[in-house]
Amino acid sequence: MLPPPSTAPGQYLSVETSDAQLQAACLPGWTQDYMQLSCGQFVGRLIEVKLGPVQVYRETLNQATDERCQGPDGRCTVGMTLSGPGGFLQGRPMGEHSLWVLPANEFIRYRAPQDSDIVVASLDTEVLLRHARIVLDRDITPLLDDAPLRGLTSLTGTRFRRMLGNAIRASATSPELLRHDASLRQLASDVLDACVLALGESQLDTRLLRDQQHVHRAIVDRAREFILDRRGAAPTVTDLCEQLRMSRRGLHHAFVHVLDISPVAFIRQVRLHEVRRMLVEDGVPASTAAHAWGFWHLGIFSQYYKALFGELPSVTARTPGHARLRPLDARMAGALADELVLG
Incomplete structure (x- = not known):
């Protein structure tokens, strides 16, 4: 039928x-x-x-x-x-x-x-x-x-x-x-x-x-929400441990198990993605977006950004979303x- x-x-x-x-x-x-x-x-x-x-x-x-x-x-x-x-x-x-x-x-x-x-x-x-x-x-x-x-x-x-x-x-x-x-x-x-x-x-x-990754998935999602709710605050791993009531070792295990990255790298990557969103969607200057998400050292920020996305933030800022x-x-x-x- x-x-x-x-x-x-x-x-x-x-x-x-x-x-x-x-x-x-x-x-x-x-x-x-x-x-x-x-x-x-x-x-x-x-x-x-x-x-x-x-x-x-x-x-x-x-x-x-x-x-x-x-x-x-x-x-x-x-x-x-x-x-x-x-x-x-x-x-x-x-x-x-x-x-x-x-x-x-x-x-x-x-x-x-x-x-x-x-x-x-x-x-x-x-x-x-x-x-x-x-x-x-x-x-x-x-x-x-x-x-x-x-x-x-x-x-x-x-x-x-x-x-x-x-x-x-x-x-x-x-x-x-x-x-x-x-x-x-x-x-x-x-x-x-x-x-x-x-x-x-x-x-x-x-x-x-049999895999228990779905248990750790909830931990990662809660951590992401915590980071996004604190724009500009640049929370630390200690902040995440306190918020989620977990040990540093347990938090590390959850992130490696789910995303194969450390909590430190995750915090930085969430912030870098939000900076990129501002550059692509809002067209703001790279320094403005970086400062908004707590990156105060622009040289180190640019290194992290290029390592993750394969281009400098200034290049992203010059390339509008429709061109991508x-x-x-x-x-x-x-x-x-x-x-x-x-x-």
């Missing part, structure tokens, strides 16, 4: 960015916040296609990032990583053939490794459940709430990846299909088939539930879509 007629035309988007925060703002309908963790110039790419009740996208990032995301209202998320193990979703380690399964309106926390590569479908939950009852003759609601990660066989994972890749490639090479309701509905139905079959064949992998976000080259977009199908 095909999904109901779409209430909006299909849409296709492909972009490349050189800023993690701008990358986070690219995905239509999503609320996202990215914090770059590894050092160097950032390059992110996104290809997205909207098919009425179905949204499919592929995102690649060259730097490790800590991501806080929430999808469109009423839509669940099904996806997988293409870059192998190394990432963490909801505090749990992702395996090579792990299927993301997240219910609607759940706040997502994803630590992406360097050279992250993911393919995801965001689906109207009611449409997905109705489709599953027809295809599988069962209610898959428990699967959406069971666990954020489920195991797939290599064959099932490949089939899922290729179907989503076909949807992206078809939209990239023949954008006119998105203007015709019949082709739009059929393509959405094929993506729903792939998601339903992957869910039906997935298995709960108890190995994915551009349409993805058609050849590159086609290559990314082909990798999903042929890889």
